[in-house]
Amino acid sequence: MTGRCPCAASFPGSSGCHARLSMRADHDRSPDHGTCTGSINAEPPCQPSSILEASGASRQVAVQDSSLSAGSSSDHGRLGRHRPVAVALALEHPAMVKGMVLASGYYYPTFRSDVVAGSAPAIPLLGDILRYTISPLISRMMWPLLMAKLFGPRSVPAKFAGFPKELAVRPSQIRASAAEAALMIPDAFRFRKAYGDLKMPVVIVAGDQDRLIDIDAQSRRLHQAISHSTFRRVRGAGHMVHQTATEAVMSSIDEVAAAA
Numbered sequence: 517m518t519g520r521c522p523c524a525a526s527f528p529g530s531s532g533c534h535a536r537l538s539m540r541a542d543h544d545r546s547p548d549h550g551t552c553t554g555s556i557n558a559e560p561p562c563q564p565s566s567i568l569e570a571s572g573a574s575r576q577v578a579v580q581d582s583s584l585s586a587g588s589s590s591d592h593g594r595l596g597r598h599r600p601v602a603v604a605l606a607l608e609h610p611a612m613v614k615g616m617v618l619a620s621g622y623y624y625p626t627f628r629s630d631v632v633a634g635s636a637p638a639i640p641l642l643g644d645i646l647r648y649t650i651s652p653l654i655s656r657m658m659w660p661l662l663m664a665k666l667f668g669p670r671s672v673p674a675k676f677a678g679f680p681k682e683l684a685v686r687p688s689q690i691r692a693s694a695a696e697a698a699l700m701i702p703d704a705f706r707f708r709k710a711y712g713d714l715k716m717p718v719v720i721v722a723g724d725q726d727r728l729i730d731i732d733a734q735s736r737r738l739h740q741a742i743s744h745s746t747f748r749r750v751r752g753a754g755h756m757v758h759q760t761a762t763e764a765v766m767s768s769i770d771e772v773a774a775a776a
Contacts, residue, residue: 618718620735648687723752
């Protein structure tokens with residue numbers, strides 16, 4: 517952990533920073549520094565509760581978004597992970613979570629051809645061939661289109677000009693991200709009937725112009741399943757709402773922290 521920020525943990529998992537378990541940091545609230553910087557990296561199958569305990573934190577606000585992780589030859593496969601890490605922690609270890617903010621998430625199973633295609637690099641032998649031949653090349657070529665779909669209809673923030681896409685399309689990263697993509701739908705299926713068991717304050721945030729996720733079938737449905745939750749539909753924002761409408765996410769953290 518770094519500094520005095522009471523951050524619980526950051527879960528890179530196999531696809532990059534996806535679920536940040538954190539309390540709001542009382543410092544710079546800009547898009548670059550809106551949440552804690554401290555982190556504890558862990559490889560699966562490390563349990564979220566174990567990481568949280570190792571960090572020295574107890575009960576915190578879980579903030580989950582779908583952060584950018586890597587390039588892909590599919591629209592969704594290796595771009596943003598939606599595995600419900602924060603939800604899993606809250607359901608399995610509710611005493612450790614005071615509240616949750618869920619942004620641009622995938623909560624209910626649906627058929628997604630892009631996820632099926634994005635899982636291909638994780639297949640033994642065939643995936644190895646793809647990862648070391650065409651997958652990195654296709655990912656690089658499609659990068660501008662993928663950024664437009666993720667951030668659209670808003671423009672890509674200038675800070676992303678320095679995003680290390682070369683690291684994101686490494687064969688090892690492609691395989692890890694593809695393996696997690698394969699678990700996205702099964703995870704949603706696993707938790708689909710349990711959301712109503714969440715008792716802590718929950719704020720759900722989604723951009724109303726999301727081009728990647730149907731927010732009515734996902735975020736709005738989740739809001740209906742969690743009767744005490746608040747649903748914030750951010751006008752004009754796309755999938756990366758935590759980057760393009762950071763204040764909406766930060767105010768949601770404040771709301772949950774005050775109610776917890």
